[in-house]
Amino acid sequence: MTTVVPLAVRAEPATAFQPARWSRPTELLIGQGAAREAVRQARSDGTTVLVTDTSLPEGLVDRLVGPAGKRLRRLGLHPGSITLASSGEIADSLGDVRHVVAIGGGSVLDAAAVARAILSRPELSTLIRRPTMPGLILCPPGRRPVPRFTAVPTTVGTAAEVSSLATVLACDRRKLVTGDALTPGTAALDPAATAGLPRRLLLEGVLEAMMRLLNICALPPVGQCPGASDAELLTLLAQLGRSGAEAANARYDVPAPLRIDIALLSARTVLGWTALGRDPFGGKIWYLSNELSTLAGVRKMTATVSVAPVVWSRLLAGDTRFGDPARLHTAWQALWRALGPMRLPTDPVAGFRALVAAWDVPALRKTEAPPPQELAWRTAQAWGGSQPMLGAFSAAELTALYREIIDQPRPRRSQL
Template sequence: MSSEFAARVPTLWHGHDIARQTTTRLIADRETLVVADSSVAARVVADYSARRIEVDAHSMTVTAVAGMAEEIVRRPPSVIVAVGGGSVLDATKIASLVLAPGRMFDFAIERASKSALTFLPDARPPVDIVAVPTTLGTSSETNSVSILKNESGYRLIVGRSLRPRHAIIDPCNLRTLTSASVREGALEAFLRLAGASTGSRRSARGRRDAIALAGALLETASGDVEAADSRLRLARLSAATQRSAALRGHDPYSARHWYVANEVAFVLQVRKMVATAAIIAAVWRRVCSGDPRWGDRGSLEEFWTSVAGRVALPLDPPTGIAALVDRWGIPPPLRPTAQAIRRISAATETAWGNRYPMLAGLFADDFCDLLRDSYWSEGR
């Protein structure tokens, strides 16, 4: 079903105007299914002769994923080309599990209905996936992680069987993004590195890789992000976060802001990075106050002071990240009601806090305090 998958990470292809030629070569003489975001299909995959499913990126719920899985298993392909943003790539990766032995797809869906984090049994991918991103920052094209939206929230599924075989980054597929969207993606990639850098006991190589990539992300995204070369570089840097030692460490859950932002985004129905923009400075204030439940103060300060000066940001991490969010124009959500804060806090404790290692020792009251201390728009 799938070609030999010896590589630890997907093969990365990148460059101007390479997507069509590279994809054509990779799918030649193979039973192919194209899964494409309907908003980009006419522009990106209009002349593909392969069987095609067009999906709405804003409706990638568990129901939509199950529908995709039914189409995949009805006529199993030997390669799937996934074209779209992170939600489309994630959905395709999960749906492809229907071709895995041992009813892995059913296991993933069922487990995600009960748990915020699902680890899949270790197995090679059941089908080759060629991931062609049309947004940047998520790194879904190069990672072994997917987000599934169900009635409980955004659930995290992790496993080697989700890893694409190839990733194709072409700035032509990123040209319709607004500058604001590009910087949101850059911030997502940057905070992936920063979050990992709040963990203690990092290797010297991991620290070096994180600082080098983070500095390059800051410098590039602070420049002319309308330029195709800049978009290509940012997309490559985002992919590189998964292909270096930057995210490797003894604490796999060190990006603790992610778990709170996940619940904020679901309850308030806002984009993940908008939710992150609201809470990140408040999280870092807790790290820098010396609360080890949120991260290691020394590690965060070392990381931040190594990169902030490149773009003239304040050297105090909470002040500096707030300044970056403001400089890049990431809009905060409207201030949630007291009821919404209680709902988010309870959901965060239930899914990630208390006895779970992601936010161990943190409870609903801690998250209420965090959200009251976060940065919100007051509206009119």
């Protein structure tokens, strides 16, 4: 039985609210052999292309797709060099293709998703490259028919396999593209796809999924936010915490059933109704981390674990632009109880830093950081001004925020 943990009291509506909306089009194939079945389904549509991550262990893709998949045409991408041009090249090669199957981490799945969107709306590529365009690009409904899209993730945490959002690097800026054309029609969660994922990266993925929920939960509800939304959010957070702790404590390799549980929980952070009744632009941590990651040239979660403690410190000190202190405390308590044996601090900021250290997720080194003024300027251009993401922050405030992020002590790393 699910217990609904009360969060902050909701204000009574002053006017009639629009109804909350929820719709998810992705079919999930879950378990051993899911990738092979996904490829079989794709081939039944007609001409099929595999978009693959060239950094994957040798032979992994062949094992995932089976004998029939070995004969399919492949387009290889290296995660470290993916840009908008990569998606454009994929789009150019999809003329007679009926189905695209992408196998890889979040950046490879995103590249395939953006390629499909470009095929649907060719002008999208020009919009993304335009320097005056903000950080968020809305992709309208397509004008052209596009191939069906199946995603086979080889990592956990990004939830790119079920998302209508994708990030793309263009002109040294990482932009966020959203639209129905980016959403995979099928996602195959196969334990064989994550068999070679190092434990540290698996835990980093768990933390990424948990951060998505913590970011949402800290936001005060807007419109009609059903209690089931909060209940699912807190339940998912606790389940991710327990699964992460089990993975961290696994004596040998993380077992396949646990990896499937983690992959499914990660997907549910997007598939479920946790975001119902939330401000879609309220998660400030992502926008700040996106610019820090891009300019510093560090991993997304390295930036995220550096930004979150500073943002939460300000939130807990009363800066409501970052969220509701009571809601953050409630969310952290749910996670803290799930991680009980770790004996983390009950304070969200101290507890998060301790968790980051325990799971060995690297934070930003001061020597890696760009000047805070440059970070602030880039962030204001992408997400500030009249935009709802960070428009409430002045350039001086953003500069001070980044300076604090850069100057904070790094969590001490520990051996699992």
